[in-house]
Amino acid sequence: MTRLSPASLTTRLPWRRDCPLPQPDAAPTVRHPLCSRLYARQVDQADELGMRDRRRDLLAGLTGDVLEVGAGTGANLAHYPAGVGTLVATEPEPYLRGLLETAAEASPKDVRVLDAAAESLPFADDTFDAVVLCLVLCSVQDQGRALAEVARVLRPGGELRFLEHVVSNRPFPARVQRTADRAGWPLISGGCHLGRDSVAAITTAGFTIERAERYDFRIPPLDPPKTHVTGVARLEG
Template identity: 50%
Template sequence: MIGVRRPSRNGPRSHPIFARVYPRIGHAAERRGVAEHRRSLLDALAGRVIEVGAGNGLNFPHYPSSVTEVIAVEPEPRLHELARRAAASAPVPVTVADGAAEALPFEDGEFDAAVASLVLCSVHDQPGALAEIARVLRPGGELRYYEHVLSHRPLAARVQRALDATFYPPLAGGCHSARATGDAIRAVGFQIDREERIAFKPSPMLPTIPHILGCAIRS
């Protein structure tokens, strides 16, 4: 069922402080609207699914019964363990696997669909991760994505770039606020089926941050 588990191409991915803080922030953000976005993200998804960077498994409750199996890759040890626990009560079969998006330990075309939520901001090599996701999807397979992205407003974008160049990524488990992830998905050859841009405030402490919620098809 799970292919050979190769070690991560980019070394260990332990972020002990982020891994303790994220589940708390994540649960609060669920109540502020993220849970609704997750439901839209996974709506009517079907077949065998790979979820990349599953964190503590906040997507798991939202998988519809048309999904036959989820393989959830999570490299951070503490979040991996939390995801394993969350998998036990998921409404569909979920197996949590080790690995990294840049070197997925699976065969070409194994999956009907892939899910990336709030993770393409954090991967070390975004084009490499997207190419790997495309590789493990069958032709015609879907990439469902939900990501915060670079603002279209020049001042906000400048602040995002300054954050990314300084303290933000080490503090936030490798997250970058200024990635144009929709463009990156197009650049690796996915065809966009739909993409919605959402002005969203995930926490009262944070400014409004643009998010994209979409579905792209592997040609």
């Protein structure tokens, strides 16, 4: 595992020299001491309930230089295929980033870990062949800005792999989810929004959806079923 710093980035990766590492006035400050620990426990439980297979499907066939934005605990790292060359994983939340670094140390790949928010990715334009978003778009502060950054750092024809929970396509559950968001659910859940239509946001950002599978997933007993989508989108060159 390589932990990136500004100095190492100038030599190890194409680096947007006019864009320093994200600071509080340049990108959202992310710190959720309690929620990050609860989330880390849920990751292991979710994997036992089938999310591990979903992660494997999400990453199958990836090649080239790959960026995973908001990599959390690093649960995806074990599933990256051999065809991936450079693998960079960002995570702005300190506790989760510590777990990500531990997972990166155990990975046979040279995973480069960076503290950066999705809304301000400190990489040059056209740097990566693929970007991975896994349970990220629900909690970023600005979806449009984050997806614009993803589009910017992807090479022409680049691929976006995404696994997100999204608003239900059934009217009553969708109303409940959006009401919960307005009532303050994001404030007590580490920024997570239940009622976001992240697939529509991906399309609005200029991506073409090539494949998308919708399914319900939950972590009992308290987690209600949520619609998830695993898919592939392409940035047309």
